[in-house]
Amino acid sequence: MSTAVSPLAPKSQPKMPPIEGVRIATAEAGIKYKGRTDLLAMVFDAGTQVAGVFTRSKCPSAPVDLCRANLPGGSARMLVVNSGNANAFTGKKGRATTEATAQAASSAAGCASSEVFLASTGVIGEPLDPAKFTHLLADMAKRAEPALWPEAGKAIMTTDTYPKYATQTVLLGETLVTINGIAKGAGMIAPDMATMLSFVATDAPIAAPVLQELLSKGTAKTFNAVTVDSDTSTSDTLLLFATGAAAKRGAPRIDDAKDPRLQSFRRALNKILKNLALQVVRDGEGARKEVEVTVTGAKSARSAKKIALSIANSPLVKTAVAGEDANWGRVVMAVGKAGEPADRDRLSVWFGDIRVAHEGERDPAYSEAETSAYMKKDRIRVRADIGLGRGKATVWTCDLTKEYVAINGDYRS
Amino acid sequence: MSTAVSPLAPKSQPKMPPIEGVRIATAEAGIKYKGRTDLLAMVFDAGTQVAGVFTRSKCPSAPVDLCRANLPGGSARMLVVNSGNANAFTGKKGRATTEATAQAASSAAGCASSEVFLASTGVIGEPLDPAKFTHLLADMAKRAEPALWPEAGKAIMTTDTYPKYATQTVLLGETLVTINGIAKGAGMIAPDMATMLSFVATDAPIAAPVLQELLSKGTAKTFNAVTVDSDTSTSDTLLLFATGAAAKRGAPRIDDAKDPRLQSFRRALNKILKNLALQVVRDGEGARKEVEVTVTGAKSARSAKKIALSIANSPLVKTAVAGEDANWGRVVMAVGKAGEPADRDRLSVWFGDIRVAHEGERDPAYSEAETSAYMKKDRIRVRADIGLGRGKATVWTCDLTKEYVAINGDYRS
Known part of the structure; x- marks a missing residue:
């Protein structure tokens, strides 16, 4: 495997502010890796709402099953993520x-086990032996603190060549709220497979059904529009937590997805999702170039996306x-x-603006030299116009x- | 590009007998390649029936359009194939x-231009300039002779590392008839793309609609069950010609696909199609191993094939x-x-018989050493049993x- 950082890695990492109501701890459980953290716990204040989207695989992982079972409750108090298995x-x-993990986490956080969310990569x-890490959770819950977002991003890496962070601060009503996100990407070591995990948290007071709608719509043009190798993981998990702590500072409680005050928040959330999704693409195995594929003029947006994915x-x-x-x-x-x-x-068909x-045939003005020069860039844009309708989609x-x-x-060694 | 012959190439090539009613010529037209043949003409006796299957691409090549237009006539007198464009x-x-090519071919063979079939790879x-090769066709039609099947296989190669032949002799009624086939596979040089061409001919007296049914059914488990890289060509073409010359030796004329006398012929034809399809896989770019993927226990045969292709x-x-x-x-x-x-x-899931x-979990008897030893073979069999029904499919x-x-x-150089 390669250990060099992807040439497409961001030049600098954002400063991740704390999210009120979220405390973080990491640990070295030694599940597979040695000498690095491989366990992440996030502890949420009472009242935290949660939404999630998961792999569509017919062979989902056990943690995906558990998250799906707990999601209808809408309430989250602890997230436990391990890497290495x-x-x-x-x-x-x-x-x-x-x-066993949910049990240990519920004791640690003093909550119902239905308020625990899990992910593994x-x-x-x-088999993953819970005895390797469940004994660590009580101490992690105790010592967890708000400032550890950078450590959180590192603990969930497998063969990612860099941790992935994004943050936005935005007005909800007249109160500033913050959204933080981390992700791990398509890192693989045989016999692993691409497992995309992402966790996003905010202090905004938004009800679980609204979060779910924001998340489900937001993923369509972000995480569900990226592909490294067309292989869908058994473990893809994206969770969005809202602690509501900003209500104390005057942020309005949002119970309706149509609430006009959500507009800026929705935009900021989508920026985070897209930012993290693109970071995943830029850290795809062996990647040296990012490719943006846009299809216009298709019969419908759905058709455009299918054609775009066929190209990508x-x-x-x-x-x-x-x-x-x-x-x-x-x-x-x-x-x-x-x-x-x-x-x-x-x-x-266009490459960049060319x-x-x-x-149905080569452009009369086609210049091999000009196009070849364009292909040397790090970021390549491909566009196909189908000429049949107004359907449009972009994938990366x-x-x-x-x-x-x-x-x-x-x-495997 | 690699010029070494694929390690999966057949150890020896079959001796290709003539097919009565088929004459062959090749030429060096210099369309792209130098110092090798790149033009193939097959001339068929009057009365030759034809069937074909083509790429499902929405962007088919011009020769595919022409073949589709001429196929309903059911009659073929000349096939012209070029490589290099x-x-x-x-x-x-x-x-x-x-x-222009169909015009030149119809003069050369003394037939209607609707009896000409074309393929290009x-x-x-x-743009392909017809002046590069149309002037050669009259002479080729004149000097064409039955014994040149080996030359035919070579003239249609692009980056194939070996020519692909198959032959079967089989009883139709009480008369021996012969079926010959050639194919070119997934050879690519940028900016080419995988173009699968295959031409099969027989002296059996079988009517075009019957040929079409045999071919359409026969491809489902052969050519349509192989994949090198999931990329479908704009040019895929498989044509089946029946000269009917064996009728003079007593072979019965077959006008009904349900005719029980077709049984052995159908089996022999399917053997040829499968043999050629597997040769294409074994000459896939960079291939060092052939992989047979079988899915059993799916809800339906269609579902099994979709899962098998997802694996393959x-x-x-x-x-x-x-x-x-x-x-x-x-x-x-x-x-x-x-x-x-x-x-x-x-x-x-099985690898070979292991x-x-x-x-839903690792087999308790799993042995890493035993399975790793199996994976060193040239030919790997993968089987997945879904456990839901009786649908079954195999792809390569x-x-x-x-x-x-x-x-x-x-x-591109």
């Missing part, structure tokens, strides 16, 4: 582990980008295979390099 | 080229095979993401190696 495809043992198929997941498009090859023929191929309405003779194909991916094959093909 | 996404120029988006197209499964890593967790992941009915706790996972693919990325990421 995904507790996925572990049968009854996996469930026993999540039950790492090797799958390997095409190994031929991704290897061409890795090779800095302005191979627009492969974009045409990926449009053609998407199974969505398309008409060869109305199709146009139109390379128009109305990274290139496919030999390093990806090396990271995922090297034998 | 796919004549795809070439707009009106592309159509002018196919019309190679670079896309680059997963970059994580394919890199694990390349790394000789018995990473069954990635098979579980691919089952989970397929979007088909599946139940984690009923799922079992059951590695059972009922190859591993994903650094060589694939090199072949497709190297800049």
Whole structure:
């Protein structure tokens, strides 16, 4: 595996302010990694509301099952995340582990076990022994403190080459509220698989059903619009916690997703989700280039997204980008295979602002030299206009390099 | 690009007998390649019936358009195939080229232009100048002879590392008939794309509608069950020609797909299609291992095939095979993401005959050493039993190696 930091990593990390009502602790449980933290606990004040979205895999991990079961309660007091073992495809043992962890966490935080949320990332198929870390939770809950967001981002990394943070401060009514988010990305060591975890918290007083609507809509154009290799994890988990602590400072309680006062908050939340999602793409295995794929003129937005994902997941498009090859023929191929309405003779393709194909053939003004120069950039924009309607979508991916094959093909050691 | 022959190439090539009623010529037209043949003509006796299946791409090549237009006539007298240029996404120029070629071929063979079939493979988006080769067709039609099947296989190669042949001799009624097939596979040089071409001919007297039914059914479990990289070409073409010459030797004329005398012929044809399809997989870019993926116990055969393709197209499964890593967790992941009915706790997975996972967790008898030894083989069988029904499907693919990325990421020279 590669240990060098991705060339696409952010030049600097944001300063993560505390979120009132959220306390954080990390620990070295030694689940798989040595000499680094691999356990994260977040403790939430009473009254914290929660929303979540999860993998659509038919083979979800045991922690995903537990989160799904606890989510309808809408209330969260403790989050426990471990790296190094995904507790996925572990049968009854996996469930026993999540039950034991929820039990230990509920004692530690003094809450119901239905107010505990869990996530695990790492090797799958390997039983996760709860005895390795449950004894640490009581002490973690006691010593947890608000300022440790940077440590939280580090404890959940697997083969990520950098921790991923985002923060926004925004007016709710006339009160400033803060939103913090962390994520881990598509890091893999055989036999791990890409597990995308992200946790977002705010002090805004927003009810769980409203949070859920914000989160479900917000992911469509952010986390659900990125792809590293088309492989969906068993463990994808995105949780949003709202402590409500800003109510004491005058922030209005929001119980209706249509409340106009939510507008700025929604925008800020979506910025965080998009920022974290793009950081995940930029840290895709072996990634050297970020690729933004926009499809316009499709029959519908849904159709546009399907075509965009067909382009973004095409190994031929991704290897061409890795090779800095302005191979627009492969974009045409990926449009053609998407199974969505398309008409060869109305199709146009751009790399950046350079139109390379128009109305079913190479653009008469096509310049190989100009396009090749563009392909040398770190960030490549591909656009396909289908010419049939007004459907539009943008998705993000990274290139496919030999390093990806090396990271995922090297034998387990 | 790699020029070494695939390690999965057949140890020996079959002797290809002539097919009565088919004459073959090849030529060096210099369309793109130098010092090798790049033009193939097959001339068929009057009365030859034809069937075809083509890419489902919404951006098909101009020759695919022409074949689709001529197919309803059911009659074929000449096939012209060039390598080095796919004549795809070439707009009106592309159509002018196919019309000029069909015109020249019809004069050469003394037939209607609707009895001409064309295929092109190679670079896309680059206009194909018919003047480069149409003047050769008259001479080719004149000098064409039956024994040149080996030359036919070579003239259609692009970056294939070996030509692909298959032949069967089988009883139709009480008369021996012969079926020959050639194919070109997933060879790519930037900016080419995978173009799968295959041509099959027989002397059996079988009517076009019957041929079409045999071909459409036969491809489902052969050509439509192989995948190298999930990218569908703009040019995929499979044509089946029946000269009917065996009728003179007593073979019965078959006008009904339900004719019981077709049974052996159907089996032999399917063997040819499967043989050629597997040769294409074994010559996938960078391939070092063939992978057979079987899904059993799915809700339906359609569902089984979708899950099998999800496994076979997963970059994580394919890199694990390349790394000789018995990473069954990635098979579980691919089952989970397929979007088909599946139940984690009923799922079992085998590598070869070794059951590695059972009922939602690692098999209690799992042996890392035994499974790792199996993964060193050239030919890997993966099986997933979904445990929900009786749907079954098998598909074939190859591993994903650094060589694939090199072949497709190297800049156009």
